[in-house]
Amino acid sequence: MAERYDVLVVGAGPAGLAAAQAAAGQGARVAVLDAQPRAGGQVWRHDVRHAPSAAAARGIHDGLKPPIEWLAGTSVVAAQGDALLVQTPQAARWLHYGNLVLATGARELLLPFPGWTLPGVVGAGAAQALAKQGWPLAGKRVVVAGSGPLLLAAATTLRAHGAHVVAICEQAEASALRGFAAGLWRWPGKLLQAGRLRLQLAGVPYRGGTVVQRALPAADGCLLRAVGIAGPRGTERLACDMLAVGYGLIPNMELARLLGCATQAFGAHAAVQVDARQHTSLDHVYAAGEACGIGGVDCARIEGAIAGLAAAGAAVPAGLLRRRGHARAFAAALRRTFALRPQVHALASADTLVCRCEDVTLGMLDGHADFRSAKLATRCGMGACQGRICGAALAELGRFPHAGSRPPLFPARLSTLAHAEPAS
Ligand SMILES: Cc1cc2nc3c(=O)[nH]c(=O)nc-3n(C[C@H](O)[C@H](O)[C@H](O)COP(=O)(O)OP(=O)(O)OC[C@H]3O[C@@H](n4cnc5c(N)ncnc54)[C@H](O)[C@@H]3O)c2cc1C
Incomplete structure (x- = not known):
């Protein structure tokens, strides 16, 4: 029945x-x-x-x-x-x-930039989820970057699990952040939450108008060792073991x-x-x-x-x-407050991987009018994540609007697909 x-x-x-x-x-x-x-x-x-x-x-x-x-x-x-x-x-x-x-x-919205596929680079929310599931973080140096309040929540969780948060790099300008903070009195619960986060993150630099331009590997070329950032103080290099980066939801x-x-x-x-x-x-x-x-x-x-x-x-x-x-x-x-600045959209170059499942670079998508054409020619969006990451990134970068959905929505067993018709 x-x-x-x-x-x-x-x-x-x-x-x-x-x-x-x-x-x-x-x-x-x-x-x-x-x-x-x-x-x-x-x-x-x-x-x-x-x-x-x-x-x-x-x-x-x-x-x-x-x-x-x-x-x-x-x-x-x-x-x-x-x-x-x-x-x-x-x-x-x-x-x-x-x-x-x-x-x-x-x-999370993840956007491509040079080095973003290095081991050690994860989404900000993903880093938070890993921490909650027991990923060993004690003593790890983590840079948290991207945009939005999730960066603060993620940094708090990472710190509570023993990580050393080197800095939070927020792409929104410091003036926009100050304006937002000044208006928080209209939502007293949020004001309280912001005050609590500030205490929990005491000593962690929160740098407005700052983006991670590239993730840099160690000498062996394998693991993340530093990030290159650009902000009001110019460009800098921050040594780290992990980069937790996400551009909002x-x-x-x-x-x-x-x-x-x-x-x-x-x-x-x-x-x-x-x-x-x-x-x-x-x-x-x-x-x-x-x-x-x-x-x-x-x-x-x-x-x-x-x-x-x-x-x-x-x-x-x-x-x-x-x-x-x-x-x-x-x-x-x-x-x-957290609208993405044009600088963020320009981080990826022609040889930056955009579809990490199928190794497709941004340059390989030149000349394709829509996502379907790009898929057929390059396999972009046809890997394990089924375009959940690159499809959203390409929409954000203004390349192609997001395509529709087809079943199965998640990887499914053949026996599941055999239930093709609902019983009445
Ligand atoms: C990675 C991440 C971390 C976040 N961390 C924080 C934080 O620390 N603090 C904070 O204030 N806000 C955080 N947020 C924002 C937060 O998601 C929202 O404020 C709040 O959780 C939204 O609630 P929701 O019920 O709309 O969605 P969610 O909490 O996202 O719940 C949606 C649920 O739907 C399920 N689902 C989706 N599709 C299907 C499907 N096809 N079949 C079955 N199940 C499905 C998902 O598994 C998920 O559990 C985070 C967001 C993300 C993406």
């Missing part, structure tokens, strides 16, 4: 957990699934050494409280009608829904695109378009959190609660809508 839920939530981050809690509170039969084995999404990712914050523990507990069904380690790989094909490490099956909430979150759009949800521009990228009740352009499909644009954990929670109520057919209190407006205003201020 087919499994059917009144409300099926994809993503057990802050948005999905809030949606599940709100929908279950209305008496709906709710399931929340996530590709990860533990709930929490990115910001509440499990840390092997440190206990979760009170907010994370409460959010996870309330979002998975029975009778909500928690489907851990479950990836959505395809969709048809009112059903999703999901895969666990053991099996595959179709899940049917009355209403679907997409809370698929965001991922972009929405995870694969499932929304596969379903056919209308999208809206999010810089050079896209986000799911929703109305006041977090309803997408499709009947029975809602979306919440960073899939709708990058807004931070508070915005994700509020949008999740609205989507959960709406998906369960309940009224949405005006207070929640007001709080979402306030949270989105913070998101807009973040976007203005």
